[in-house]
Amino acid sequence: MTAKAYMFATVKSDLRVRLLNMENEYILSVDNxxxxxxxxxxxxxxxxxxxxxxxxxxGRNGAGKTTTLKSLVNLIRKDSGTVEMFNNDFFLxxxxxxxxxxxLLGGIDYYQRTKIxxxxxxxxxxxxxxxxxxxxxxxxxxxLDENKSIxxxxxxMKMKYQLAVNLSHNAExxxxxxxxxxxxxxxxxxxxxxxxxxxxxGSRSILFSTHITSDLEKCADDITYISKGKILLSLPEKEFxxxxxxxTGKKEDLDEKTEKSAMSIKEFKGNIExxxxxKDKTENNMLRYEKPTLEDIMVFYERSQEENEESII
Amino acid sequence: xKNLLFKEFKLNFSPFYxxxxxLPAMVLIPNYPYLVGFIYIPISFIHIFNGGRENSExxxxxxxxxxxxxxxxxxxxxVIIYELMSVIVAIPFLFLNGVIGxxxxxxxxxxxxxxxxxxxxxGIFNLIFLSMFFKTxxxxxxxxxxxxxxxxxxxxxxxxxxxxxxxxxxxxNVSIISGxxxxxxxxxxxxxxxxxxxxLLAYSxxxxxxxxxxx
Numbered sequence: 001m002t003a004k005a006y007m008f009a010t011v012k013s014d015l016r017v018r019l020l021n022m023e024n025e026y027i028l029s030v031d032n033x034x035x036x037x038x039x040x041x042x043x044x045x046x047x048x049x050x051x052x053x054x055x056x057x058x059g060r061n062g063a064g065k066t067t068t069l070k071s072l073v074n075l076i077r078k079d080s081g082t083v084e085m086f087n088n089d090f091f092l093x094x095x096x097x098x099x100x101x102x103x104l105l106g107g108i109d110y111y112q113r114t115k116i117x118x119x120x121x122x123x124x125x126x127x128x129x130x131x132x133x134x135x136x137x138x139x140x141x142x143x144l145d146e147n148k149s150i151x152x153x154x155x156x157m158k159m160k161y162q163l164a165v166n167l168s169h170n171a172e173x174x175x176x177x178x179x180x181x182x183x184x185x186x187x188x189x190x191x192x193x194x195x196x197x198x199x200x201x202g203s204r205s206i207l208f209s210t211h212i213t214s215d216l217e218k219c220a221d222d223i224t225y226i227s228k229g230k231i232l233l234s235l236p237e238k239e240f241x242x243x244x245x246x247x248t249g250k251k252e253d254l255d256e257k258t259e260k261s262a263m264s265i266k267e268f269k270g271n272i273e274x275x276x277x278x279k280d281k282t283e284n285n286m287l288r289y290e291k292p293t294l295e296d297i298m299v300f301y302e303r304s305q306e307e308n309e310e311s312i313i
Numbered sequence: 314x315k316n317l318l319f320k321e322f323k324l325n326f327s328p329f330y331x332x333x334x335x336l337p338a339m340v341l342i343p344n345y346p347y348l349v350g351f352i353y354i355p356i357s358f359i360h361i362f363n364g365g366r367e368n369s370e371x372x373x374x375x376x377x378x379x380x381x382x383x384x385x386x387x388x389x390x391x392v393i394i395y396e397l398m399s400v401i402v403a404i405p406f407l408f409l410n411g412v413i414g415x416x417x418x419x420x421x422x423x424x425x426x427x428x429x430x431x432x433x434x435x436g437i438f439n440l441i442f443l444s445m446f447f448k449t450x451x452x453x454x455x456x457x458x459x460x461x462x463x464x465x466x467x468x469x470x471x472x473x474x475x476x477x478x479x480x481x482x483x484x485x486n487v488s489i490i491s492g493x494x495x496x497x498x499x500x501x502x503x504x505x506x507x508x509x510x511x512x513l514l515a516y517s518x519x520x521x522x523x524x525x526x527x528x
Contacts, residue, residue, distance in 0.1 A: 077525065126379065
């Protein structure tokens with residue numbers, strides 16, 4: 001082999017390894033996912049979840065968060081699009097992929113009167129990688145009494161039980177729908193800490209939907225925002241936030257250009273505040289510009305959508 | 314499949330249902346429509362399936378690493394095992410009835426042909442109930458009413474024919490001990506064939522239906 005040919009082969013092989021790594025970097029890739037209902041539709045949703053990260057899936061009530069998550073795991077039939085999980089087409093490898101997947105819709109609403117130990121005795125049989133020692137460890141760590149029925153557990157404990165089960169079968173991708181809703185601030189904080197611990201070894205990822213934006217600020221690496229069945233943005237948290245700018249000031253200082261650039265503006269007691277896309281930011285020295293919170297972005301963006309609807313009406 | 318069946322019996326089957334399996338012992342009642350003892354089996358399915366629905370059983374099962382078609386298969390096997398248990402329990406009581414020498418004036422004798430009618434009834438019930446249930450995996454009321462009324466009515470018609478048609482009365486509706494067994498066994502075989510065919514048809518319909526279900 002000539003030196004040139006050797007170099008070409010090395011570069012090619014290196015490129016292949018890098019491409020492979022890039023592929024492996026994502027534990028979940030959703031591409032052009034569509035689902036149509038008579039009064040609502042998911043419109044070509046695309047996003048990717050990296051290994052070892054937490055992605056927050058946000059949107060207001062009815063934006064399509066639960067429908068999207070259910071479509072990912074075939075609880076709802078998609079019309080079109082692909083879902084790649086662990087580098088496989090999920091719909092072709094559903095059974096194998098579910099061995100490595102955990103999907104929790106809110107709290108547990110099944111087998112409420114069944115004792116934990118009975119429910120687990122059934123669930124554990126389905127997982128090839130079930131680790132009983134791990135399960136017993138989590139039961140102790142979460143202070144779960146196996147003789148209690150699901151109904152006897154608080155919302156926080158239900159979540160912990162779910163986590164104990166799913167971590168014991170070594171789930172690599174954990175998908176949660178509104179895991180923090182119904183939890184008190186302490187339990188919520190505990191749960192978010194647990195999420196961070198789960199992904200800390202870099203092999204597991206979490207995708208969770210919420211409308212409680214402060215949860216995301218605590219733990220999310222990436223944010224995917226869905227509004228009316230469409231993805232507005234799917235970016236790392238910092239980039240997501242820096243895509244927007246918030247401005248505050250006196251009502252009389254608001255110029256026409258800034259007013260036009262804003263997604264929406266709120267007025268209160270002679271003051272105004274608004275959020276605009278960072279690329280549309282104006283330079284008005286009388287106004288104060290700052291980084292918006294996720295809540296600001298959500299509130300002002302959704303207000304702008306409502307205003308558009310009102311103007312149509 | 315073994316795991317799914319374990320799930321069915323562990324989470325969905327209450328020990329209370331054993332009572333229904335024992336009810337075919339009613340063939341020891343003199344002059345009684347013996348089919349009644351078996352009717353409780355289809356009736357108990359409304360409780361079992363409603364219990365599953367209230368426990369969000371389908372949602373729990375669909376998230377386990379199993380194929381949706383295996384969920385359907387396990388449900389069918391569970392239903393069939395439950396039905397077969399009632400038939401197996403009935404057999405010693407049929408013989409006991411024959412040994413005692415009861416002659417039933419209220420319907421089919423306690424013999425092999427009665428089990429043929431029972432298989433027919435179970436087959437029709439499964440065909441209608443299960444294939445309608447798997448369209449939604451939630452609605453049980455209309456599927457149950459349609460299935461139970463049709464299956465029980467048709468089975469009762471056969472029961473009455475056993476007395477009304479002289480040929481059946483003389484050749485099939487006879488004692489399991491002293492009567493002609495070949496006629497009874499032919500009726501049983503026809504019942505079993507209908508039961509198997511109805512279940513296979515219901516399974517192929519349900520397998521397609523569950524693919525369309527949204528949870």
